[in-house]
Amino acid sequence: MTTPFAKTPPPPYYAVIFSSQRTEGEQGYGAMADRMVELAAQQPGFLGIESTRDEHGFGITVSYFDTLEHIAAWKAHAEHLQAQALGHRVWYQHFELRIAKVERAYSKTSR
Amino acid sequence: MTTPFAKTPPPPYYAVIFSSQRTEGEQGYGAMADRMVELAAQQPGFLGIESTRDEHGFGITVSYFDTLEHIAAWKAHAEHLQAQALGHRVWYQHFELRIAKVERAYSKTSR
Numbered sequence: 001m002t003t004p005f006a007k008t009p010p011p012p013y014y015a016v017i018f019s020s021q022r023t024e025g026e027q028g029y030g031a032m033a034d035r036m037v038e039l040a041a042q043q044p045g046f047l048g049i050e051s052t053r054d055e056h057g058f059g060i061t062v063s064y065f066d067t068l069e070h071i072a073a074w075k076a077h078a079e080h081l082q083a084q085a086l087g088h089r090v091w092y093q094h095f096e097l098r099i100a101k102v103e104r105a106y107s108k109t110s111r
Numbered sequence: 112m113t114t115p116f117a118k119t120p121p122p123p124y125y126a127v128i129f130s131s132q133r134t135e136g137e138q139g140y141g142a143m144a145d146r147m148v149e150l151a152a153q154q155p156g157f158l159g160i161e162s163t164r165d166e167h168g169f170g171i172t173v174s175y176f177d178t179l180e181h182i183a184a185w186k187a188h189a190e191h192l193q194a195q196a197l198g199h200r201v202w203y204q205h206f207e208l209r210i211a212k213v214e215r216a217y218s219k220t221s222r
């Protein structure tokens with residue numbers, strides 16, 4: 001099993017914080033979500049991704065990029081645009097998207 | 112039921128992105144996590160919090176504050192320091208903490 005943590009470089013870099021509430025029903029969501037993670041990882045400037053969703057369908061995905069320009073390019077990627085349209089229309093009841101510049105970072109492993 | 116989304120003001124403001132892998136077993140975690148959310152909400156400069164954890168124990172909590180100074184004050188709060196010490200020792204196998212300045216934000220509600 002791979003780690004759910006992103007191995008990011010020292011700051012500064014950017015975080016795209018995507019909080020979302022899923023609608024009921026699968027409707028192809030899982031396959032598209034997997035594909036988007038795979039595709040995101042191939043984008044220039046991609047640094048990592050962390051994603052989780054609870055049993056109530058509330059999820060947070062944080063993807064990390066080196067620059068705002070690379071975030072904008074990923075947002076405008078043709079296949080990603082199709083997924084975004086379906087997200088708006090089918091998969092998400094509500095979402096919040098925030099773009100933030102990471103200034104400090106710490107980590108800790110126990111034992 | 113209350114919304115899991117934070118009602119944040121227009122940017123700029125700060126996000127504390129806390130990604131964590133829980134250890135096995137409850138060990139008082141739920142009660143302390145609830146108490147920390149309650150206490151965080153009483154801190155000066157607190158803007159909101161979003162939190163989720165999946166069935167594998169991987170979670171992301173993002174709390175929002177107005178300034179770095181208020182984040183530092185919350186980090187140094189006595190009861191929060193006790194919780195942090197237990198987090199390091201008992202509850203978290205690994206965590207990553209990132210402090211980021213939110214520069215842009217969008218939201219969407221379907222239907």
